[in-house]
Amino acid sequence: MSSRRSRSRQSSGSRITDDQIIDLVSKLQQLIPELRGRRSDKVSASKVLQETCNYIRNLHREVDGLSDWLSRLLASADTDSDQAAIIRNLLME
Amino acid sequence: MASMVTNPNSDCSRRRKKKSTVKDNRTNQNQSHITRWKSEAQQQIYSSKLLQALSQVGLHAPSSSAPRGGRAVREAADRALAVAAKGRTRWSRAILTSRLKLKFRKQKRQRGSPVAAVTGSSRSKKPRFSVSKLRAKSLPAVQRKVKVLGRLVPGCRKQPFPVILEEATDYIAALEMQVRAMATLAELLSGSGATSSGSAPPSLPPSPPPPTSQ
Numbered sequence: 001m002s003s004r005r006s007r008s009r010q011s012s013g014s015r016i017t018d019d020q021i022i023d024l025v026s027k028l029q030q031l032i033p034e035l036r037g038r039r040s041d042k043v044s045a046s047k048v049l050q051e052t053c054n055y056i057r058n059l060h061r062e063v064d065g066l067s068d069w070l071s072r073l074l075a076s077a078d079t080d081s082d083q084a085a086i087i088r089n090l091l092m093e
Numbered sequence: 094m095a096s097m098v099t100n101p102n103s104d105c106s107r108r109r110k111k112k113s114t115v116k117d118n119r120t121n122q123n124q125s126h127i128t129r130w131k132s133e134a135q136q137q138i139y140s141s142k143l144l145q146a147l148s149q150v151g152l153h154a155p156s157s158s159a160p161r162g163g164r165a166v167r168e169a170a171d172r173a174l175a176v177a178a179k180g181r182t183r184w185s186r187a188i189l190t191s192r193l194k195l196k197f198r199k200q201k202r203q204r205g206s207p208v209a210a211v212t213g214s215s216r217s218k219k220p221r222f223s224v225s226k227l228r229a230k231s232l233p234a235v236q237r238k239v240k241v242l243g244r245l246v247p248g249c250r251k252q253p254f255p256v257i258l259e260e261a262t263d264y265i266a267a268l269e270m271q272v273r274a275m276a277t278l279a280e281l282l283s284g285s286g287a288t289s290s291g292s293a294p295p296s297l298p299p300s301p302p303p304p305t306s307q
Contacts, residue, residue, distance in 0.1 A: 016255045024258035031127075031265050049238035052261055056245045059268040064167055066275040071162030073282045074147065 028052055130266035135177065140274045142173040168192075174271050183256070184264050187248020 026040045029048045032055050129135055146169035171188050178185035243249040243257045246264045 016253075021255060021258070024255055024262070027127075028258055028262050028265075031262060046232070046235050046238060049235060049242055052265070053238065053241050053245055056242075056261070056265060056268070059265070059272060060245075062272050063170065063268065063275065064163070066272065066279055067166035067170055068163035069279050070147070070275060070282070071166045073279060074166075075162055 127262060127266045130263075130270045136270055136274050139173060139177045139270060140278060142176055143170055143274060143278065146170070146173045170271060170275060174267055178263075178267060182263050183248045183252070183260050184246050185267075191247070 025045050025048050029035045029038075029040060029043060032048070032051050034051055034055075035043055035048060147166065149169070172192065175185035175188035180186055180189070239254055239257055242261055243252060246257065246260050249257050249260050252260070
Protein backbone atom coordinates (compact mmCIF):
# COMPACT_ATOMS: atom_id res chain seq x y z
CA MET A 1 0.00 0.00 0.00
CA SER A 2 2.81 2.39 0.79
CA SER A 3 4.31 1.81 -2.61
CA ARG A 4 1.42 3.62 -4.22
CA ARG A 5 2.63 6.96 -2.97
CA SER A 6 6.10 6.56 -4.34
CA ARG A 7 4.68 5.41 -7.60
CA SER A 8 2.65 8.54 -7.98
CA ARG A 9 5.75 10.66 -7.47
CA GLN A 10 8.00 8.79 -9.84
CA SER A 11 5.21 7.99 -12.30
CA SER A 12 7.01 4.79 -13.06
CA GLY A 13 3.83 2.89 -13.75
CA SER A 14 2.53 4.72 -16.76
CA ARG A 15 5.60 6.69 -17.92
CA ILE A 16 3.85 10.02 -18.28
CA THR A 17 6.16 12.32 -20.19
CA ASP A 18 6.60 15.99 -19.49
CA ASP A 19 5.41 16.77 -22.97
CA GLN A 20 2.13 15.09 -22.23
CA ILE A 21 1.74 17.17 -19.11
CA ILE A 22 2.45 20.37 -21.00
CA ASP A 23 -0.04 19.28 -23.62
CA LEU A 24 -2.74 18.59 -21.05
CA VAL A 25 -2.19 21.89 -19.27
CA SER A 26 -2.34 23.86 -22.50
CA LYS A 27 -5.49 22.02 -23.53
CA LEU A 28 -7.02 22.93 -20.20
CA GLN A 29 -5.98 26.51 -20.71
CA GLN A 30 -7.81 26.68 -24.02
CA LEU A 31 -11.03 25.64 -22.36
CA ILE A 32 -11.03 28.38 -19.77
CA PRO A 33 -12.47 31.56 -21.21
CA GLU A 34 -10.23 33.84 -19.15
CA LEU A 35 -7.01 32.31 -20.30
CA ARG A 36 -7.95 31.40 -23.84
CA GLY A 37 -6.32 34.26 -25.67
CA ARG A 38 -3.00 34.30 -23.86
CA ARG A 39 0.13 32.57 -25.07
CA SER A 40 0.76 29.32 -23.30
CA ASP A 41 4.30 30.18 -22.25
CA LYS A 42 3.16 33.32 -20.50
CA VAL A 43 0.67 31.58 -18.26
CA SER A 44 2.08 29.44 -15.50
CA ALA A 45 0.66 26.03 -14.72
CA SER A 46 -0.29 27.24 -11.28
CA LYS A 47 -2.43 29.99 -12.75
CA VAL A 48 -4.08 27.57 -15.15
CA LEU A 49 -4.97 25.26 -12.28
CA GLN A 50 -6.26 28.10 -10.15
CA GLU A 51 -8.47 29.42 -12.91
CA THR A 52 -9.67 25.91 -13.65
CA CYS A 53 -10.80 25.45 -10.05
CA ASN A 54 -12.56 28.81 -10.09
CA TYR A 55 -14.23 28.03 -13.39
CA ILE A 56 -15.50 24.66 -12.23
CA ARG A 57 -16.86 26.23 -9.04
CA ASN A 58 -18.64 28.87 -11.13
CA LEU A 59 -20.15 26.22 -13.37
CA HIS A 60 -21.35 24.29 -10.34
CA ARG A 61 -22.98 27.40 -8.99
CA GLU A 62 -24.67 28.02 -12.33
CA VAL A 63 -26.01 24.49 -12.43
CA ASP A 64 -27.32 24.85 -8.88
CA GLY A 65 -29.08 28.08 -9.75
CA LEU A 66 -30.55 26.58 -12.88
CA SER A 67 -31.81 23.52 -11.04
CA ASP A 68 -33.48 25.72 -8.43
CA TRP A 69 -35.12 27.64 -11.23
CA LEU A 70 -36.23 24.48 -12.97
CA SER A 71 -37.62 22.96 -9.80
CA ARG A 72 -39.65 26.08 -9.14
CA LEU A 73 -40.91 26.05 -12.72
CA LEU A 74 -41.91 22.43 -12.50
CA ALA A 75 -43.66 22.95 -9.19
CA SER A 76 -45.54 26.02 -10.33
CA ALA A 77 -46.40 24.59 -13.69
CA ASP A 78 -48.61 21.99 -12.12
CA THR A 79 -51.27 24.59 -11.58
CA ASP A 80 -50.94 26.38 -14.87
CA SER A 81 -52.62 24.38 -17.59
CA ASP A 82 -50.71 25.83 -20.53
CA GLN A 83 -47.29 25.12 -19.14
CA ALA A 84 -48.37 21.73 -17.88
CA ALA A 85 -49.36 20.87 -21.42
CA ILE A 86 -45.94 21.88 -22.71
CA ILE A 87 -44.20 19.80 -20.08
CA ARG A 88 -46.38 16.82 -20.75
CA ASN A 89 -45.62 17.03 -24.44
CA LEU A 90 -41.92 17.26 -23.78
CA LEU A 91 -41.91 14.44 -21.29
CA MET A 92 -43.79 12.11 -23.58
CA GLU A 93 -41.02 12.05 -26.15
CA MET B 94 0.65 21.83 -51.07
CA ALA B 95 -2.77 23.37 -50.60
CA SER B 96 -4.37 19.95 -50.43
CA MET B 97 -2.21 18.99 -47.46
CA VAL B 98 -3.35 22.06 -45.62
CA THR B 99 -7.03 21.65 -46.31
CA ASN B 100 -7.20 17.95 -45.51
CA PRO B 101 -6.75 18.14 -41.73
CA ASN B 102 -9.21 21.01 -41.61
CA SER B 103 -11.88 19.03 -43.35
CA ASP B 104 -11.18 16.08 -41.08
CA CYS B 105 -11.68 18.24 -38.02
CA SER B 106 -14.93 19.67 -39.30
CA ARG B 107 -16.18 16.22 -40.16
CA ARG B 108 -15.34 15.07 -36.66
CA ARG B 109 -17.27 17.92 -35.16
CA LYS B 110 -20.42 17.46 -37.19
CA LYS B 111 -20.78 13.70 -37.00
CA LYS B 112 -19.93 12.44 -33.60
CA SER B 113 -20.66 8.86 -34.62
CA THR B 114 -17.63 8.62 -36.90
CA VAL B 115 -15.01 8.32 -34.20
CA LYS B 116 -11.62 7.23 -35.49
CA ASP B 117 -9.70 4.39 -33.88
CA ASN B 118 -6.70 6.47 -32.81
CA ARG B 119 -6.48 7.19 -29.12
CA THR B 120 -5.31 10.76 -29.62
CA ASN B 121 -8.19 11.45 -31.92
CA GLN B 122 -10.51 9.94 -29.40
CA ASN B 123 -9.44 12.45 -26.77
CA GLN B 124 -10.17 15.34 -29.07
CA SER B 125 -13.50 13.98 -30.19
CA HIS B 126 -14.49 13.68 -26.53
CA ILE B 127 -14.24 17.39 -26.00
CA THR B 128 -15.73 18.49 -29.28
CA ARG B 129 -18.48 15.95 -28.75
CA TRP B 130 -19.88 17.99 -25.89
CA LYS B 131 -20.18 20.98 -28.17
CA SER B 132 -22.19 19.22 -30.85
CA GLU B 133 -25.90 19.87 -31.08
CA ALA B 134 -26.68 16.18 -31.30
CA GLN B 135 -25.12 15.61 -27.90
CA GLN B 136 -27.11 18.46 -26.41
CA GLN B 137 -30.32 17.02 -27.82
CA ILE B 138 -29.55 13.62 -26.38
CA TYR B 139 -28.80 15.15 -23.01
CA SER B 140 -31.96 17.25 -23.05
CA SER B 141 -34.18 14.26 -23.68
CA LYS B 142 -32.43 12.26 -20.96
CA LEU B 143 -32.80 15.19 -18.61
CA LEU B 144 -36.51 15.44 -19.31
CA GLN B 145 -36.97 11.78 -18.56
CA ALA B 146 -35.10 12.18 -15.29
CA LEU B 147 -37.10 15.27 -14.40
CA SER B 148 -40.37 13.44 -14.97
CA GLN B 149 -39.25 10.90 -12.40
CA VAL B 150 -38.37 13.69 -10.01
CA GLY B 151 -41.90 15.02 -10.35
CA LEU B 152 -43.34 11.60 -9.53
CA HIS B 153 -41.24 11.04 -6.43
CA ALA B 154 -42.01 14.37 -4.81
CA PRO B 155 -45.47 15.54 -5.77
CA SER B 156 -45.53 18.07 -2.96
CA SER B 157 -41.94 19.15 -3.44
CA SER B 158 -40.72 22.10 -1.46
CA ALA B 159 -38.48 24.44 -3.42
CA PRO B 160 -35.05 23.84 -1.77
CA ARG B 161 -35.41 20.08 -1.78
CA GLY B 162 -36.74 20.15 -5.31
CA GLY B 163 -33.70 22.09 -6.49
CA ARG B 164 -31.35 19.52 -5.01
CA ALA B 165 -33.29 16.71 -6.66
CA VAL B 166 -33.14 18.46 -10.01
CA ARG B 167 -29.40 18.99 -9.64
CA GLU B 168 -28.84 15.32 -8.89
CA ALA B 169 -31.04 14.25 -11.78
CA ALA B 170 -29.16 16.58 -14.12
CA ASP B 171 -25.80 15.22 -12.95
CA ARG B 172 -26.99 11.68 -13.37
CA ALA B 173 -28.24 12.40 -16.89
CA LEU B 174 -24.91 14.03 -17.69
CA ALA B 175 -23.00 11.01 -16.44
CA VAL B 176 -25.16 8.71 -18.54
CA ALA B 177 -24.58 10.90 -21.57
CA ALA B 178 -20.86 10.45 -21.08
CA LYS B 179 -21.37 6.73 -21.67
CA GLY B 180 -19.12 5.79 -18.80
CA ARG B 181 -15.92 6.55 -20.64
CA THR B 182 -14.67 8.96 -18.03
CA ARG B 183 -13.95 8.52 -14.35
CA TRP B 184 -16.13 11.39 -13.22
CA SER B 185 -19.18 9.96 -14.96
CA ARG B 186 -18.64 6.54 -13.40
CA ALA B 187 -18.11 8.15 -10.00
CA ILE B 188 -21.38 10.08 -10.25
CA LEU B 189 -23.31 6.96 -11.17
CA THR B 190 -21.82 4.80 -8.43
CA SER B 191 -22.06 7.46 -5.75
CA ARG B 192 -25.86 7.31 -5.97
CA LEU B 193 -25.72 3.69 -4.89
CA LYS B 194 -23.38 4.49 -2.02
CA LEU B 195 -25.61 7.31 -0.80
CA LYS B 196 -28.50 4.92 -0.37
CA PHE B 197 -26.54 2.84 2.13
CA ARG B 198 -24.48 5.47 3.86
CA LYS B 199 -26.50 8.59 4.38
CA GLN B 200 -24.82 9.97 7.45
CA LYS B 201 -21.23 8.98 6.92
CA ARG B 202 -21.16 10.90 3.67
CA GLN B 203 -20.96 14.29 5.35
CA ARG B 204 -17.29 14.25 6.27
CA GLY B 205 -15.83 17.66 6.88
CA SER B 206 -14.05 19.21 3.96
CA PRO B 207 -10.27 19.10 4.34
CA VAL B 208 -8.53 22.18 5.60
CA ALA B 209 -5.73 21.94 3.07
CA ALA B 210 -7.68 24.07 0.63
CA VAL B 211 -7.46 27.07 2.94
CA THR B 212 -3.76 26.77 3.60
CA GLY B 213 -3.05 26.21 -0.07
CA SER B 214 -4.29 29.60 -1.12
CA SER B 215 -2.07 31.44 1.33
CA ARG B 216 1.05 29.86 -0.15
CA SER B 217 0.25 30.59 -3.76
CA LYS B 218 2.45 33.68 -3.92
CA LYS B 219 5.64 31.80 -4.65
CA PRO B 220 7.81 33.34 -7.36
CA ARG B 221 7.01 31.90 -10.73
CA PHE B 222 9.78 29.85 -12.32
CA SER B 223 10.71 31.31 -15.63
CA VAL B 224 11.98 28.02 -16.99
CA SER B 225 8.83 26.21 -18.06
CA LYS B 226 5.88 24.28 -16.76
CA LEU B 227 8.00 21.17 -16.39
CA ARG B 228 9.29 22.08 -12.95
CA ALA B 229 5.82 23.22 -11.96
CA LYS B 230 4.72 19.68 -11.41
CA SER B 231 6.93 19.29 -8.37
CA LEU B 232 6.14 22.68 -6.83
CA PRO B 233 4.09 22.27 -3.64
CA ALA B 234 1.81 25.13 -4.66
CA VAL B 235 0.91 23.41 -7.88
CA GLN B 236 0.46 20.11 -6.11
CA ARG B 237 -1.99 21.65 -3.68
CA LYS B 238 -3.98 23.19 -6.50
CA VAL B 239 -4.07 19.87 -8.27
CA LYS B 240 -5.46 18.30 -5.13
CA VAL B 241 -8.16 20.96 -4.91
CA LEU B 242 -8.98 20.32 -8.53
CA GLY B 243 -9.13 16.62 -7.85
CA ARG B 244 -11.71 17.24 -5.18
CA LEU B 245 -13.85 19.36 -7.48
CA VAL B 246 -14.02 16.77 -10.22
CA PRO B 247 -16.02 13.77 -8.98
CA GLY B 248 -14.09 10.57 -8.63
CA CYS B 249 -10.63 12.07 -8.92
CA ARG B 250 -9.53 12.51 -5.34
CA LYS B 251 -6.66 10.07 -5.41
CA GLN B 252 -5.78 10.10 -9.06
CA PRO B 253 -2.35 11.12 -10.34
CA PHE B 254 -1.72 14.51 -11.87
CA PRO B 255 -2.22 13.75 -15.59
CA VAL B 256 -5.42 11.80 -14.94
CA ILE B 257 -6.89 14.73 -13.06
CA LEU B 258 -6.02 17.08 -15.90
CA GLU B 259 -7.60 14.82 -18.46
CA GLU B 260 -10.76 14.31 -16.43
CA ALA B 261 -11.00 18.04 -15.78
CA THR B 262 -10.92 18.91 -19.49
CA ASP B 263 -13.75 16.54 -20.27
CA TYR B 264 -15.68 17.53 -17.14
CA ILE B 265 -15.54 21.22 -17.99
CA ALA B 266 -16.82 20.63 -21.51
CA ALA B 267 -19.63 18.46 -20.15
CA LEU B 268 -20.57 21.04 -17.51
CA GLU B 269 -20.76 23.77 -20.14
CA MET B 270 -23.14 21.64 -22.14
CA GLN B 271 -25.19 20.94 -19.05
CA VAL B 272 -25.52 24.66 -18.36
CA ARG B 273 -26.54 25.36 -21.95
CA ALA B 274 -29.15 22.59 -22.01
CA MET B 275 -30.66 23.48 -18.64
CA ALA B 276 -30.80 27.18 -19.45
CA THR B 277 -32.53 26.49 -22.75
CA LEU B 278 -34.98 24.15 -21.06
CA ALA B 279 -35.74 26.62 -18.29
CA GLU B 280 -36.30 29.43 -20.75
CA LEU B 281 -38.60 27.25 -22.78
CA LEU B 282 -40.64 26.34 -19.72
CA SER B 283 -40.77 29.84 -18.37
CA GLY B 284 -41.78 31.37 -21.67
CA SER B 285 -45.40 32.37 -21.20
CA GLY B 286 -47.92 30.95 -23.62
CA ALA B 287 -48.15 27.43 -24.92
CA THR B 288 -47.56 28.38 -28.51
CA SER B 289 -43.96 29.43 -28.79
CA SER B 290 -44.19 30.59 -32.37
CA GLY B 291 -40.77 31.01 -33.85
CA SER B 292 -38.56 30.84 -30.82
CA ALA B 293 -38.18 27.09 -30.59
CA PRO B 294 -34.66 26.42 -29.39
CA PRO B 295 -32.64 24.02 -31.51
CA SER B 296 -31.59 21.90 -28.58
CA LEU B 297 -34.90 20.13 -28.04
CA PRO B 298 -35.74 17.57 -30.69
CA PRO B 299 -39.21 17.24 -32.15
CA SER B 300 -38.55 13.54 -32.67
CA PRO B 301 -36.48 11.06 -30.73
CA PRO B 302 -32.80 11.20 -31.66
CA PRO B 303 -31.59 8.54 -34.07
CA PRO B 304 -29.76 5.59 -32.52
CA THR B 305 -26.04 6.17 -32.60
CA SER B 306 -23.53 3.42 -33.07
CA GLN B 307 -21.01 3.05 -30.26
